[in-house]
Amino acid sequence: MSAITRDEVAHLARLSRLALTDDELDHYATQLDAIIESVAKVAEVAAEDVPPSSHALPLKNVFRADEVRQSLTPEQALSGAPAVEDDRFRVPRILGEEA
Amino acid sequence: MSLISKTAAELGAMIAAGEVSAVEVAEAHLDRMVEVEPKVQAFLHVEREVTLEQARAVDTRLRAGERLGPLAGVPIAHKDIFATRDMPTTAASKILEGWRPPYDATVTARLREAGLVILGKTNLDEFAMGSSTENSAYHVTRNPWDLSRVPGGSSGGSSAAVAAYEAPLSTGTDTGGSIRQPAAVTGIVGMKPTYGGSSRYGLIAFASSLDTPGPFARNVLDAALLHEAFSGHDPLDSTSIDAPVPSVVEAARQADIAGMRVGVVKEFGGEGYQAGVLARYHEAVELLESLGAKVVEVSCPSFRTALPAYYLIAPSECSSNLARFDAMRYGLRVGDDGSRSAEEVMALTRAAGFGPEVKRRIMLGTYALSSGYYDAYYGQAQKVRTVISREFDAAFQQVDVLVSPTTPTTAFAIGERADDPMAMYLADLCTIPSNLAGNAAMSVPCGLADEDNLPVGLQIMAPVLADDRCYRVGAAVEKALESRWGGPLLKEAPSL
Numbered sequence: 001m002s003a004i005t006r007d008e009v010a011h012l013a014r015l016s017r018l019a020l021t022d023d024e025l026d027h028y029a030t031q032l033d034a035i036i037e038s039v040a041k042v043a044e045v046a047a048e049d050v051p052p053s054s055h056a057l058p059l060k061n062v063f064r065a066d067e068v069r070q071s072l073t074p075e076q077a078l079s080g081a082p083a084v085e086d087d088r089f090r091v092p093r094i095l096g097e098e099a
Numbered sequence: 100m101s102l103i104s105k106t107a108a109e110l111g112a113m114i115a116a117g118e119v120s121a122v123e124v125a126e127a128h129l130d131r132m133v134e135v136e137p138k139v140q141a142f143l144h145v146e147r148e149v150t151l152e153q154a155r156a157v158d159t160r161l162r163a164g165e166r167l168g169p170l171a172g173v174p175i176a177h178k179d180i181f182a183t184r185d186m187p188t189t190a191a192s193k194i195l196e197g198w199r200p201p202y203d204a205t206v207t208a209r210l211r212e213a214g215l216v217i218l219g220k221t222n223l224d225e226f227a228m229g230s231s232t233e234n235s236a237y238h239v240t241r242n243p244w245d246l247s248r249v250p251g252g253s254s255g256g257s258s259a260a261v262a263a264y265e266a267p268l269s270t271g272t273d274t275g276g277s278i279r280q281p282a283a284v285t286g287i288v289g290m291k292p293t294y295g296g297s298s299r300y301g302l303i304a305f306a307s308s309l310d311t312p313g314p315f316a317r318n319v320l321d322a323a324l325l326h327e328a329f330s331g332h333d334p335l336d337s338t339s340i341d342a343p344v345p346s347v348v349e350a351a352r353q354a355d356i357a358g359m360r361v362g363v364v365k366e367f368g369g370e371g372y373q374a375g376v377l378a379r380y381h382e383a384v385e386l387l388e389s390l391g392a393k394v395v396e397v398s399c400p401s402f403r404t405a406l407p408a409y410y411l412i413a414p415s416e417c418s419s420n421l422a423r424f425d426a427m428r429y430g431l432r433v434g435d436d437g438s439r440s441a442e443e444v445m446a447l448t449r450a451a452g453f454g455p456e457v458k459r460r461i462m463l464g465t466y467a468l469s470s471g472y473y474d475a476y477y478g479q480a481q482k483v484r485t486v487i488s489r490e491f492d493a494a495f496q497q498v499d500v501l502v503s504p505t506t507p508t509t510a511f512a513i514g515e516r517a518d519d520p521m522a523m524y525l526a527d528l529c530t531i532p533s534n535l536a537g538n539a540a541m542s543v544p545c546g547l548a549d550e551d552n553l554p555v556g557l558q559i560m561a562p563v564l565a566d567d568r569c570y571r572v573g574a575a576v577e578k579a580l581e582s583r584w585g586g587p588l589l590k591e592a593p594s595l
Contacts, residue, residue, distance in 0.1 A: 004466070008466075009462065012462040012465050012466055012469075013462060014446075015465050015469075016418065016449070016458075016461045016462055016465050017422075017425075017442070017445045017446045017449050018446060018449050018450050018453070018458055018461065018462070019443075019446035019447045019449070019450040020450060020458070024458075028458070028459060028462060031459060031520060032459065032462060032463060032466070034520075034521060035410065035459075035463060035520060035521065036463070036466070038407060038410075038521055039407040039408075039410045039411050039463075039467075039476070039480075040407070040475075040476075041404060041407040042404055042407045042408050042411060042476070042479045042480050042483050043475065043479060044404060045401055045404050045479075045482070045483045045486055047479065047482035047483060047485070047486055050482045050485045050486055051482070051485055052478060052481030052482050052484070052485060053481055053482075053484040053485045053488060054308060054481060055308045055338070055537075056294045056295075056308065056309075056484075056488070056534075056535065056536055056537025056538075056563075057294060057295055057338070057340070057537050057563065059338060061337075062337045064334060072201055072202070076201035076202075077201065079199070079201055080198050080199065080200075080201075080428070080429030080430065081427075081428055081429060082426060082427070082429075082430070082431070082432035082435070083432065083435070089427055089428055091427050091441050092435050092437075092439055092440055092441040092443075092444045093440055093441065094440065094441045094442075
């Protein structure tokens with residue numbers, strides 16, 4: 001039995017905001033199935049009582065002084081934008097997407 | 100001897116003494132690039148005038164009596180994943196084609212402060228995901244030892260540039276082995292500092308809990324000088340360690356390992372490893388013993404599960420990090436014809452802008468983080484990460500450093516593993532545990548494999564913030580082997 005179905009891969013692509021073609025979905029379904037089967041080996045380590053590590057080092061939150069510092073100018077912030085209007089990022093419509 | 104074959108330390112001393120200018124040194128390397136780049140293709144962006152402008156500025160600073168570090172005026176190749184104000188920054192992805200960041204990464208800024216001259220931006224696997232640099236959206240980089248082979252990855256442009264004498268130094272980033280593995284397969288030195296020892300600010304993120312900037316060089320001392328130049332606490336990176344940089348330069352000069360305890364990791368070796376790699380590795384272990392180290396075997400059984408744990412943790416973090424490429428604020432935008440919604444434009448842009456490996460990892464990470472699978476995959480991988488850290492801790496109770504081969508095989512052929520992700524992932528088998536645990540690790544050349552006459556790397560792993568031990572052992576190995584070989588390993592490389 002496969003670890004992941006083609007429909008699941010299509011769902012993942014939607015969640016990932018990747019507009020994939022049918023051929024790509026077939027291709028990735030096969031590859032992801034093999035990869036998931038292989039990474040499932042993590043289950044072999046007995047670790048029920050072990051705490052998870054999200055990080056290599058023990059970390060605590062770092063604060064900095066609340067001081068005004070120089071930041072990007074509007075021109076700099078917009079310098080790489082695909083579309084600009086009135087000193088703002090111009091984006092495609094975001095409302096009324098789902099009728 | 101020509102300027103391009105000098106070490107970084109030698110060039111820095113010559114420039115400081117006024118024997119040669121930073122401009123002359125930069126020109127010598129730019130000329131070398133013109134000569135060999137058509138074959139090697141290590142760089143994505145080179146702008147001769149931008150480089151010469153930096154060199155002229157360093158010469159001016161030196162003439163004005165400004166005291167700069169030991170690498171002032173020395174040229175460097177910079178991995179194209181670090182933000183640079185004056186050069187494009189693409190992470191070798193089409194989604195960032197032509198992007199010019201409005202700011203410098205901390206590593207970039209520190210290179211400039213130290214007076215290093217950036218020759219250009221080097222090729223990599225897209226977003227540093229890969230082990231061969233074949234995943235670059237732009238072109239394939241070739242291994243200077245054999246142009247039909249890969250230079251390793253993800254920092255393959257940086258390893259190839261140094262091995263091809265296009266630059267004496269380069270920067271890399273190591274998330275699962277992306278500095279050590281390319282260093283090993285091109286016969287140079289590569290160092291992954293302790294996680295948090297070098298700043299991630301302005302480094303385009305792949306897996307934030309693993310990404311670590313580090314140096315490449317043709318010898319251990321040069322790597323230490325570069326390590327020292329760009330490392331240390333950075334308030335702009337919340338995971339940066341607020342502690343002094345380990346005394347890596349002093350350790351590289353010391354090169355004495357008498358009385359050091361060296362652990363041989365039992366789990367690395369045997370099936371799946373190339374015979375010639377194991378032969379050079381075993382000789383290196385004998386060499387360490389003959390230099391006065393006490394060698395013992397150490398068992399870290401969970402290291403075998405590091406690879407699967409990594410291929411859950413890194414893609415999970417990548418799927419989250421790469422969500423920022425939304426076609427709204429910078430980079431590519433596709434399909435914005437006025438009729439499509441933002442979400443449709445986003446999905447079309449990401450499909451067009453990301454390559455196959457990046458898409459695979461985003462989907463794998465999305466899967467591992469989805470409800471119903473989270474505990475079995477991402478959660479369990481995080482527990483394995485704890486177990487691996489504990490095994491490192493236990494091993495470092497007994498020994499000062501651990502050693503292993505850096506890679507199971509020498510450089511593989513271009514195309515050989517391109518369509519087989521699982522085969523590609525095996526290249527990082529020995530390097531991944533140190534990324535998960537965050538400790539320091541280096542690759543240093545230890546000879547050529549008999550089968551193919553290609554370089555083999557020895558990996559030296561040291562505890563968190565004991566980076567100096569890697570340099571001490573690496574420098575001792577280098578010194579002994581170079582006296583045996585009558586010079587550096589790279590003199591065996593074919594001329595380009």
